[in-house]
Amino acid sequence: MKISLRTRLFLGMSGLIVFFVAFSLVLNSQFLGRYYIGQKRASLVESAKMIDNLYKGDPESIALELENLERNRGINISILSPDYELKYNTSFRLFSLEHGRKLFELLPLPPHMMMELQDLDIGEYIMDVATDPRLKTNFLALAARLSNGEMLVLNTPIAAINEGTAIANRFFLFTGLLTIVLGGIAVFLFANRFTKPILELNDIAQEMSKLNFSRKYPVQSEDEVGQLGQSINSLSDQLDKAISELKEANEILKEDIERERRIDKMRKEFISNVSHELKTPIALIQGYAEGLKLNVNEDEESRNFYCDVIMDEADKMNRLVKDLLDLSQIESGYLxxxxxxxxxxxxxxxxxxxxxxxxxxxxxxxxxxxxxxxxxxxxxxxxxxxxxxxxxxxxxxxxxxxxxxxxxxxxxxxxxxxxxxxxxxxxxxxxxxxxxxxxxxxxxxxxxxxxxxxxxxxxxxxxxxxxxxxxxxxxxxxxxxxxxxxxxxx
Ligand SMILES: Nc1ncnc2c1ncn2[C@@H]1O[C@H](COP(=O)(O)OP(=O)(O)OP(=O)(O)O)[C@@H](O)[C@H]1O
Ligand SMILES: [Mg+2]
The missing domain is CATH 3.30.565.10 (Histidine kinase-like ATPase, C-terminal domain)
Incomplete structure (x- = not known):
């Protein structure tokens, strides 16, 4: 099947758009979550460092900064004293301080992290995914020993992360489809515009192959296509000229051949006419001369008759030869x-x-x-x-x-x-x-x-x-x- 240049360009470019959109979609769905968790980890570490820098033992004094981290980064913050007393917790403000011990038990930290936390040196931290048995959700948890010896536990829900990446992927799917549709329209228009002069040139070249040189390419640009159009136009002009000259020469040649043929025919006719015209008097002269010779003893009257015929025919031949000489003189231009x-x-x-x-x-x-x-x-x-x-x-x-x-x-x-x-x-x-x-x-x-x-x-x-x-x-x-x-x- 013959596929036009326009269709091929359209399909090729549309295919590229679809490929890149699909490729980005796959990358997003596969790696956006991991990338996001990576970012979250970094954010937890950074937040821990920040708190460590600011915190001097009284959570109240950095309440604003802590709230800021909680709200903007979605981090749940807990600060524990060295003897595991809960000094601060994001949810803490909602409950009374007397419940401190109980709240500590509710800390979403896996037991192994709890154990390790005890052995952490100042400035050290550990990080892992923890499960909140109460809420049945996963958390990314970071436990660190602060510079003042207290302990910091940060966690951020992974469910929220997953949801975030799912939303991002869904949005990307929507924008991808939109890109494909709009891109398709744009590619269609572009392919049309780009291939129009090429298709027109192709038409003109086909006409030229049928020896029709009347169509010319309207040169509108100075790029390679415009130059090609100019070259085709001048090629068409030159071919037109050369072919008409050839036709003319051919016509003249034909006429020359025809004239030659006519002249040849005339020459042959002329020779046959001359010999025919000469044959009759020669035959008569011959006949009457022989008759004269045989009947030389006959009466004078018949001898005179024979002689008259011979003279007559000789005269006719004479006139014929004279006319022929005149004619040849006239026709050869020597007259x-x-x-x-x-x-x-x-x-x-x-x-x-x-x-x-x-x-x-x-x-x-x-x-x-x-x-x-x-x-x-x-x-x-x-x-x-x-x-x-x-x-x-x-x-x-x-x-x-x-x-x-x-x-x-x-x-x-x-x-x-x-x-x-x-x-x-x-x-x-x-x-x-x-x-x-x-x-x-x-x-x-x-x-x-x-x-x-x-x-x-x-x-x-x-x-x-x-x-x-x-x-x-x-x-x-x-x-x-x-x-x-x-x-x-x-
Ligand atoms: N006055 C005329 N009336 C009728 N026919 C004529 C007359 N003059 C010429 N023709 C015709 O034209 C022909 C050509 O004439 P043309 O004078 O060339 O040749 P011709 O008289 O036959 O021979 P010649 O070579 O002796 O003159 C004649 O054969 C004759 O048929
Ligand atoms: Mg005559």
């Missing part, structure tokens, strides 16, 4: 922008120049909305690459309405160029993903125009290098891609 100031509408016109034949061939209607002449600041070659990617995508995903609209707006020192094409919307959850490498919304459709899914990631890299925004939104009956470029300070 060096050569920024210049140029006018937007002229720039757009210049790019569109290259597209007009395609638009015409495909029957695409082109709208260009250009506010005014705007000058921007950026790497014109890279921005052209962005616009070309948007336009190529627009051509590849245009629907039967065949509308492409280019719009230039200016707001907050940013010039926004947007390319809209009529067509099917991009699913909302893909709007973010199309900017990552090799992501294609509709793989089958992308295959028809030979897309690799790298165009928009190159766009993203270029615009992020410019610290400019970009995005894609679904519009009514079409899709709008946009990018921003810094307006040049005029």
């Amino acid at each position: 060096k922008l050569e920024k210049t100031v140029f006018e937007v509408s002229a720039f757009i016109e210049h790019v569109l120049e290259k597209f007009r034949p395609i638009f015409a061939e495909k029957g695409i209607r082109l709208d260009v909305k250009n506010e005014k002449s705007l000058f921007v600041y950026g790497d014109v070659v890279r921005i052209e690459q962005v616009l070309i990617n948007y336009l190529n995508n627009a051509i590849n995903h245009i629907d039967e309405s065949k509308i492409i609209r280019i719009e230039v707006t200016c707001r907050n020192n940013k010039v926004r160029v947007s390319v809209y094409n009529s067509g099917n919307p991009i699913p909302e959850d893909s709007l973010d993903k199309i900017w990552t490498s090799f992501y294609k919304v509709d793989k089958a459709r992308t295959r028809t125009y030979g897309g690799t899914g790298l165009g928009l990631s190159v766009v993203r890299g270029i615009l992020e290098a410019h610290h400019n925004a970009y995005g894609a939104e679904n519009k009514d009956d079409g899709v709008l891609f946009w990018f921003e470029i810094d307006e040049a300070e005029c």
Whole structure:
């Protein structure tokens, strides 16, 4: 069974009180009587000496002193002449002198003491317990020969002594019980007060072991308990700090590991995507080259077809490798922008120049909305690459309405160029993903125009290098891609 410190302290101290009270009680009951008799003996001897000093033969002359001894020390005094005549007796005053002889016979002195008394020299005394046959009580009796040759007999009742010690013992029992009760209450209060801070510290330490550091010890004293409280408080603070730092470091570590894992996964995906994208054109080139070799004698038209396919696929590979190089340059941070100031509408016109034949061939209607002449600041070659990617995508995903609209707006020192094409919307959850490498919304459709899914990631890299925004939104009956470029300070 677990006994608390408070209970143990209470029981221990109460036990000590009970032990000492009981011990004193035993001592009292065993030795108080003897001690008292010892004291009485000494008192008889002292009284005898005193009487011997004062007494000169006439008891009357020291009546006051004798009465004083009788009253205050409870001593019965008798003085006998050398021929055993009773000259004075405490009870004597109550009776007539004629009864002197009889009274002597009543002297409470055992016969052996009577005998010895005769032989006592001056100044000598004997002492013993005598029994009064008349009263049937015990006496402590002292018989002495006084300096003038007379004899002195003193006695004091032992019954009175016993009664006195019994009263003292009873009183001590009462005070002992009172001491135990009051002492118990005092010990209880003390144990409570003394152990309260220790129990509180124990609670706090237990909370700390459960990693709860919010509870603090209210330090109120400068003693050892107060110092312990202070140490526990500072330990709690330091542990709290260390553990939160550890948690933080652990969190960062977890994030790092997670990022590493993601990067690793991305790298693997990238490599598998690249090899996949390269495999198709290589297989085609290989196949058509072999076909060309076998059918070298066939008609020119089919030879030209074979060559066209090979050239086409080689071109696709070329574009792929170029995009990959661009991407790796951008992602490794080696992309060096050569920024210049140029006018937007002229720039757009210049790019569109290259597209007009395609638009015409495909029957695409082109709208260009250009506010005014705007000058921007950026790497014109890279921005052209962005616009070309948007336009190529627009051509590849245009629907039967065949509308492409280019719009230039200016707001907050940013010039926004947007390319809209009529067509099917991009699913909302893909709007973010199309900017990552090799992501294609509709793989089958992308295959028809030979897309690799790298165009928009190159766009993203270029615009992020410019610290400019970009995005894609679904519009009514079409899709709008946009990018921003810094307006040049005029
Ligand atoms: N204007 C658009 N309308 C609808 N979907 C589009 C449009 N532009 C891009 N997409 C989708 O986004 C995907 C990613 O485009 P991205 O330009 O990166 O690659 P791609 O055009 O397929 O190949 P390439 O590397 O040749 O550009 C496309 O595969 C297509 O699914
Ligand atoms: Mg593209």
